[in-house]
Amino acid sequence: MLTNFYMHTSYTLTIAGLSIAAAALLASCDSTRTEHITAPPAVTASPTADSSHTLVASTEEVPTAMPAPSINLSADAATVLAMPEVPVLCYHQVRDWRDSDSKQARDYIVPVERFKEQMQMLADSGYHTIAPDQLMAYLTTGAALPDKPIIITFDDTNLDQYTNALPELNKHGFKATFFIMTVSMNRPRYMTREQVKDLSDNGHTIGSHTWDHQNVKKYQDSDWLTQVKKPKHTLEEITGKPVTYFAYPFGLWNKEAIPALKSHGMTAAFQLAAKRDEQDPLYTIRRIIASGYWSPGRLYKNIEGSF
Numbered sequence: 268m269l270t271n272f273y274m275h276t277s278y279t280l281t282i283a284g285l286s287i288a289a290a291a292l293l294a295s296c297d298s299t300r301t302e303h304i305t306a307p308p309a310v311t312a313s314p315t316a317d318s319s320h321t322l323v324a325s326t327e328e329v330p331t332a333m334p335a336p337s338i339n340l341s342a343d344a345a346t347v348l349a350m351p352e353v354p355v356l357c358y359h360q361v362r363d364w365r366d367s368d369s370k371q372a373r374d375y376i377v378p379v380e381r382f383k384e385q386m387q388m389l390a391d392s393g394y395h396t397i398a399p400d401q402l403m404a405y406l407t408t409g410a411a412l413p414d415k416p417i418i419i420t421f422d423d424t425n426l427d428q429y430t431n432a433l434p435e436l437n438k439h440g441f442k443a444t445f446f447i448m449t450v451s452m453n454r455p456r457y458m459t460r461e462q463v464k465d466l467s468d469n470g471h472t473i474g475s476h477t478w479d480h481q482n483v484k485k486y487q488d489s490d491w492l493t494q495v496k497k498p499k500h501t502l503e504e505i506t507g508k509p510v511t512y513f514a515y516p517f518g519l520w521n522k523e524a525i526p527a528l529k530s531h532g533m534t535a536a537f538q539l540a541a542k543r544d545e546q547d548p549l550y551t552i553r554r555i556i557a558s559g560y561w562s563p564g565r566l567y568k569n570i571e572g573s574f
């Protein structure tokens with residue numbers, strides 16, 4: 268069983284790399300354009316200006332630790348699509364590169380120092396992390412957001428997200444969203460149930476990333492129970508909170524998946540950088556993968572260019 272699991276995991280990672288690379292190629296012109304930036308620009312915001320800005324944002328605009336904002340689930344697609352997009356970053360592993368890491372895998376493995384630099388850039392540039400609940404309230408009711416909102420997400424349950432990334436998030440008061448693949452909890456190199464609960468207890472959002480990372484486009488009837496219904500229930504038991512956000516494995520989705528996600532209680536779903544669905548933009552929220560190759564300046568430019 269254990270052997271099968273690891274075999275499956277390595278297979279998944281390989282395919283994930285290929286699929287995500289393909290998705291990136293198929294994505295908008297913006298993604299193509301940003302791929303060709305070779306000279307990362309300096310980040311221009313000054314720490315002094317940012318501090319005052321943070322103060323204004325936290326006292327007069329929108330508190331970032333607000334209670335669950337109201338969401339209008341019957342908002343029409345045109346309303347949602349008319350709102351300027353909020354940038355969403357997608358991370359996988361945060362650890363130093365090993366010789367055995369392939370060139371392609373390094374897009375999904377952000378070295379610890381680089382992650383520190385990326386988080387510092389976000390803080391210095393005046394970004395404020397928000398939760399998916401805040402994004403939903405904004406998209407469906409026009410609720411206000413902090414200045415320069417951003418969502419930081421982590422997929423796949425990797426332990427280094429907890430050991431390496433979390434201290435950096437905490438340093439800046441950032442709250443993130445963790446999409447958990449429930450089969451992996453309590454396995455070596457993955458987070459435990461207690462760690463997932465700890466993230467939730469400390470204000471991070473826990474979302475579902477299926478049971479074992481199967482492609483949503485291939486689900487038959489019973490797969491929806493295994494991959495969506497049961498993992499949602501498991502995560503709700505662990506956190507004691509509703510789990511209503513979903514991230515598609517490999518970022519892959521099709522129109523048939525959306526009503527199934529709705530029927531299983533998901534209120535939004537996150538993909539990668541492909542175009543949003545015109546009927547169901549809340550189930551095709553866009554993210555960009557923050558690459559391990561990206562300097563802070565390049566990340567800044569790619570955020571600005573992609574959203």
Ligand SMILES: [Zn+2]
Nearest residue numbers: 422423516517
């Ligand atoms: Zn994944």
